[in-house]
Amino acid sequence: MATLEVICYALQGANHEAGPSMKYRKHEAKEYAKTVLKGVWTALPTNFTPDDRLDEAGNAANLEHCISKLKLEGHYCIGNVGEFWAMTNEERMRVVEINVGVAKGRIPLIAGCHHQNPYEAVKLAQHAQSAGMDFVIILTPYVAARGDDAVYDYYKFVCERVDIGIVLFNTEATYPVSPKLAKRLAALPNICGFKQGVSKPQPTTALRDAIGHEVEVSVADEAPWFYNIAVAGDRWLLNYCPHLYQVPGYLPVNDYTRAAFAGDMNKAAEICRSINPLRSVLAKWIPGYGSGGRMAIAEQKLDGVHRHGGRAGAHALRRDDRGHEGADARRSRGHWPAGQSTRRGPAEARCLRISPTAFSPAKSFLLH
Secondary structure: OOHHHHHHHHHHHOOOOOOOOOOOOHHHHHHHHHHHOOEEEEOOOOOEOOOOOEOHHHHHHHHHHHHHOOOOOOEEEOOOOOOHHHOOHHHHHHHHHHHHHHHOOOOOEEEEOOOOOHHHHHHHHHHHHHHOOOEEEEEOOOOOOOOHHHHHHHHHHHHOOOOOEEEEEEEOOOOOOOHHHHHHHHOOOOEEEEEEEOOOHHHHHHHHHHHOOOOEEEEOOOOOHHHHHHOOOOOEEEOOHHHHHOEOOEOHHHHHHHHHHOOOHHHHHHHHHHOHHHHHHHHHHOOOOOOOOOOOHHHHOOOOOOOOOOOOOOOEEOOEOOEOOOHHHHHHOOOOOOOOOOOOOOOOEEOEEEOOOOOOOOOOEEEO
16 A cells, blocks of 8 residues: 555544554553563654644654654654644644554554643543553653652552553653652553663663563663663663664664674674764754753754655754755745744754765765
């Protein structure tokens, strides 16, 4: 079936209110997650139309591209990269439905159900469960929760009201989940994974020691992934780099991951080393968690990797191959480059573009 037909069919299916039943029972969440939370996953941004509505076809096409062309093993929607913080609950729910409609069971899916209000987090998680998502992921409460008991009570409240497996998400911007608290949370029946968005390795090592035998842990960074496989024994990468670094026919993250999993560490190291130029570009333009200069999500609205979308948001400054106009000039006459879309963010944003043609790791990326 052609890509356009797949997308149209998926969007029709996404209009149904109820999705497939859960693949596991609540008390089986950890066991099921051990079989599913593995390999190379990505987290796509959310695309919008020029009138600030969800670009349903664009979002569907991007996920289809990741599944059929980039051969990624899972997807996490409506996270930080997906701009959950700038979307209504209704928009977030619709993106969940689109993801389920496109994937149709070909890859596992995680829905971001982050919300400061536990009742709203429950509502989002219940919808994800009924829509057919495999798991949900929920950030540590980002306001007022400044103690172990408060964080534990928040997650316990949500866990008691849904059956779907819940992945914890720890970042340096929220109250830190210590190994002691993580072990306490892992005792909840449907806590089944942990996304570690903390840059320092020591807390992650302590976290693995505390709960790694119970739940899958993913470090939210591609750069140490080879080390994490070879030395720490990690099996799951959940990060946005796989859809930035890879194009059809050039899948280095997938390739070195498979080589490492197969025990061919020399081959894995060689492939992993070959994409250092791309990591250098990422490090320059897209700082990581906890950095005060971290760019807005516009950096990931890429038209150069066969991705679809609407316009660029008003804060996205970029150049294209036809000239050197900035976003202000384009905005004044209503012209926006295809494949760019975002909502809200600082005006200093820049876009990273990776060329899909004549790919050479040393020279195939363009900065705009």
